[in-house]
Structure formats: structure tokens, C-alpha cells
Amino acid sequence: MLSYIRASFxxxxxxxxxxAGAFRENSMDRWVExxxxxxxxxxxxxxxxxxxxxxxxxxxxxxxxxTWGTVLMLDGVCQLTTSDEFVYHExxxxxxxxxxxxxxxxxxxxGGDGGxxxxxxxxxxxxxxxxxxxDRTVVxxxxxxxxxxxxxxxxDSRSDVVIADGLKYVADTKEKxxxxxxxxxxxxxxxxxxxxxxxFTDCKRALTDGGILVTQNGLPFLFPEHLAGTTxxxxxxxxxxxxxMCTQPCYFGGPFALNWASDDKNHLKLDxxxxxxxxxxxxxxxxxxxTPAAHGxxxxxxxxxxxxxxxxxxxxxxxxxxxxxEIKPKKAAIVKAQxxxxxxxxxx
Numbered sequence: 001m002l003s004y005i006r007a008s009f010x011x012x013x014x015x016x017x018x019x020a021g022a023f024r025e026n027s028m029d030r031w032v033e034x035x036x037x038x039x040x041x042x043x044x045x046x047x048x049x050x051x052x053x054x055x056x057x058x059x060x061x062x063x064x065x066x067t068w069g070t071v072l073m074l075d076g077v078c079q080l081t082t083s084d085e086f087v088y089h090e091x092x093x094x095x096x097x098x099x100x101x102x103x104x105x106x107x108x109x110x111g112g113d114g115g116x117x118x119x120x121x122x123x124x125x126x127x128x129x130x131x132x133x134x135d136r137t138v139v140x141x142x143x144x145x146x147x148x149x150x151x152x153x154x155x156d157s158r159s160d161v162v163i164a165d166g167l168k169y170v171a172d173t174k175e176k177x178x179x180x181x182x183x184x185x186x187x188x189x190x191x192x193x194x195x196x197x198x199x200f201t202d203c204k205r206a207l208t209d210g211g212i213l214v215t216q217n218g219l220p221f222l223f224p225e226h227l228a229g230t231t232x233x234x235x236x237x238x239x240x241x242x243x244x245m246c247t248q249p250c251y252f253g254g255p256f257a258l259n260w261a262s263d264d265k266n267h268l269k270l271d272x273x274x275x276x277x278x279x280x281x282x283x284x285x286x287x288x289x290x291t292p293a294a295h296g297x298x299x300x301x302x303x304x305x306x307x308x309x310x311x312x313x314x315x316x317x318x319x320x321x322x323x324x325x326e327i328k329p330k331k332a333a334i335v336k337a338q339x340x341x342x343x344x345x346x347x348x
Contacts (some may be wrong), residue, residue: 032063033076034078035077068083068084070146080250084249085113085115087248089119091244093119094287094290096179098279104126105176106120109194113142113149114139116181118149118150121153123284131161131162132164133162133166134165166199170199176206176211177208178211179207180214181214182194182215184216197236197323204238209263213262215230220305221304228315229326232316233322234259235316235321238262244298
């Protein structure tokens with residue numbers, strides 16, 4: 001969440017680490033600061049620290065909080081909480097799978113916490129759900145500290161957990177999937193490869209005809225370039241790209257974006273009544289966020305996000321299909337201080 005590959009002990013950029021792992025003490029209370037954005041911070045009270053690792057490159061802490069439940073933070077960035085994880089996991093899994101008449105084979109890249117896998121397995125037509133996670137530690141950490149997230153997903157006979165590099169796995173696989181869900185982190189450091197044109201091209205090759213590809217696109221209010229980059233690539237590879245959004249409370253900074261792509265434009269023509277029929281037929285109960293109405297509404301973007309998408313689609317049509325991870329950030333201009341005037345000008 002930002003996927004749990006994001007929580008798979010990935011090293012963030014040097015700038016991010018400058019703000020990482022910040023703490024403040026107030027009497028006997030310990031507060032862990034969310035410092036993803038350099039211009040503002042949000043503090044979460046750590047009622048009890050369950051696990052903490054500090055190395056030269058990273059700071060990972062898992063703690064309990066009265067509001068958020070069990071919280072995982074890596075390098076000063078909130079990865080997941082047991083209180084609201086259902087939002088992200090339900091919207092990543094059910095939006096594409098309810099658009100497919102009978103999804104049978106699903107691939108989850110990343111997502112080692114098991115949350116997306118848990119939701120995928122609620123669809124009775126799924127014969128096989130493959131989870132490709134680069135780090136076994138991610139799975140073990142989830143089972144030890146927040147087992148409610150994967151539930152029994154890893155023990156399901158339909159689950160195939162593969163510990164491997166997702167980039168290589170997708171490039172080499174001979175299997176075809178009805179849906180590929182990329183539960184990755186933001187395009188920083190080692191995770192950036194899961195946001196490239198090369199990777200998304202391999203994903204398309206691994207899809208069945210009319211299959212659906214979904215990935216996360218972060219917080220477009222703060223980081224519109226991420227949404228724009230993925231949309232450019234998707235628009236150049238697929239006949240239809242359609243970003244959608246959800247409200248993830250622990251990701252401070254506005255609505256959270258996901259991106260959807262397929263060569264079958266009819267998937268998006270399903271109305272609320274048809275989605276409700278599929279929900280009833282599949283006998284999926286107890287969802288906390290996804291509903292047929294919320295499904296349709298998620299594709300109605302606010303103007304600031306729609307403008308980003310429209311510009312990205314137009315750019316792709318003109319041949320600009322660069323992913324965000326493939327664009328080198330422009331270095332800030334260095335402004336040299338001017339020498340002080342020897343004599344101040346007279347006033348008045």
C-alpha cells in the first residue's frame with residue numbers, strides 16, 4: 001500500500017531520508033511523525049511499539065494507536081494501518097474484478113501484506129491467484145504483526161505465493177492473466193522499475209484479451225506527475241485508460257489515485273444495476289468500502305485530476321509516452337547570494 005511493497009523495506013530517496021523517522025517526545029508519550037511531504041508533518045501517537053529497526057538506510061517502526069490500530073511506518077511514511085487498510089485493498093481488487101464477467105487467473109505484483117490477495121480470493125470464479133513479492137520478510141512481518149490483513153489468504157489452495165522480482169517475473173512468465181494488480185510503492189528507488197513503460201508493456205503481454213491492468217498512482221493533489229506518467233504510458237499501450245480515486249484516510253494529502261487500463265472499452269459501460277447483480281451472484285458480503293455506486297463514482301475525477309489525465313492522454317497521442325519514473329527530476333536552480341552593496345542608496 002501505498003502498497004505493501006512500499007513497506008518492503010525499500011530505501012527512499014536521500015531527500016526523503018532527511019525527514020525520515022522523526023520523533024517528538026511529550027512527557028511519557030511517543031509520537032511518530034509522518035514526514036512524506038517536506039513542507040508539513042502529521043504526528044501519530046505510538047501507544048506501544050511492537051517492532052522497530054534502524055539501519056544506515058532506513059527506519060521501520062510498527063506500533064499500535066487507539067485510532068489507527070496497528071500502524072506500519074517506513075522512513076517517516078505511513079504505509080498501512082489495520083483501521084483503514086480495507087479501503088485501498090477493496091478498491092484495488094474489486095474495481096477490476098467486478099468489471100470482468102468471470103475472472104479466473106489474477107496476478108498481484110507486490111502486495112506482500114496479503115490484503116489485495118485476500119480480496120481477490122473473495123471472487124468465486126478465481127481459480128488461481130498468484131502473488132509475486134520480492135521479499136519474504138514482508139509476508140512474515142504481516143503474519144506476525146497484523147495477521148488480520150492477509151487473514152487466511154496465504155493458506156488458500158488457490159494462492160500461489162512467489163518470492164521473486166516482479167519486474168523479472170512478469171517479463172519471463174508464460175502465463176496469461178485476466179487481471180494484473182500492481183500493488184507497488186511510489187516510483188522512488190528500487191520500486192521505480194514497476195512504474196516504467198518496459199514493465200507495463202510486459203504486463204500487457206501477460207494479460208488475456210480484454211484483461212485489465214490496475215496500479216496505484218499516489219496522491220495527485222501533491223504529486224500529479226505520478227498520475228500523468230502512468231496515464232501517458234497506459235494511453236499509448238491500451239485502447240482505454242481510466243484513472244479512479246478513493247479516500248484513504250491514513251494517506252494524508254487528499255484522495256488517492258489508482259489507474260486502470262484495458263483494450264476492452266465495454267468494461268467501463270457496466271452500470272450500478274449490473275454491478276449489483278454481479279455482487280449478489282458472487283455472494284460477496286461484508287465489504288466496508290466498495291459498493292456498486294462507489295465503483296461508478298470513483299471514475300468521476302475532480303477537475304484538477306481530470307486536467308492531469310486529459311493532458312497526459314493528449315501527450316501520449318503526440319508520442320510522449322514517458323513514465324514518471326523514466327523522467328529525471330529537474331534539479332533546482334542554485335541561486336548565488338549577491339554581494340552586499342558597498343553603499344546603500346539614499347531614501348526619499
